[in-house]
Amino acid sequence: MYNIDEIKELIQALDNSKLTDLEITGEKGEKLCLKKKTEKASSTPAAAVTLQEVQTAENAVSGAVEEKSEKSDGRTIDCPMVGVFYAASSPDAEPYVSIGSKVKKGDVVCIIEAMKLMNEVVASESGTVTEILAENGDLVEFGQPLFVIE
Numbered sequence: 001m002y003n004i005d006e007i008k009e010l011i012q013a014l015d016n017s018k019l020t021d022l023e024i025t026g027e028k029g030e031k032l033c034l035k036k037k038t039e040k041a042s043s044t045p046a047a048a049v050t051l052q053e054v055q056t057a058e059n060a061v062s063g064a065v066e067e068k069s070e071k072s073d074g075r076t077i078d079c080p081m082v083g084v085f086y087a088a089s090s091p092d093a094e095p096y097v098s099i100g101s102k103v104k105k106g107d108v109v110c111i112i113e114a115m116k117l118m119n120e121v122v123a124s125e126s127g128t129v130t131e132i133l134a135e136n137g138d139l140v141e142f143g144q145p146l147f148v149i150e
Contacts, residue, residue: 007032010022010024010032010034011034014034014036015036019036020035020036021033021034021035021036022034022035074127074130074131074148074149074150075125075127075148075149075150076133076145076146076147076148076149077109077121077123077124077145077146077147077149078143078144078145078146079112079121079134079140079141079142079143079144079145079146080112080119080121080142081112081114081119081142082114082139082140082141082142083112083113083114083115083119083139083140084112084113084114084137084138084139084140085110085111085112085134085135085136085137085138085139085140085146086110086111086112086113086118086136086137087110087132087135087136088111088136089111095110096108096109096110096111097109097110097129097132097147098129098132099129099130099131099132100128100129101128101129102126102127102128102129103123103126103127103128103129103149104123104126105122105123105124105125105126106122106123107122107123108120108121108122109121109122109123109129109146109147110134110146110147112140121146123147123149125149127149127150128149128150129147129148129149130148130149130150131147131148132146132147133145133146133147133148134146
């Protein structure tokens, strides 16, 4: 149908035009479809409302975490990265730790999913888990306390 140089020329022509889509059907029925990403979609009021809702939810979570961590006197195990908190290795597995669990330095206490990678979080010191500050599926931030141990 087309060689790579011809396709590159078509892409450049699409980029330099006001068109957002280009579909070409060849003599043998083969199709070439090109679509331009537009910035207009990301600046619509619906997208802005969604972003505002996400920011409001993040503020609520941050406030709840700060309130919980102020109440406790123990040491915390903090989140090493931004991601999604999972208390167990799979949905049907038992949580790594629960309130009252004794942990040793280096024991796995949870998993943080970041960019489709599962990262084990280990206890930074030994002790007994007295509080769990995150719930399964919560979005967590770098440095956010996840567990209180004494």
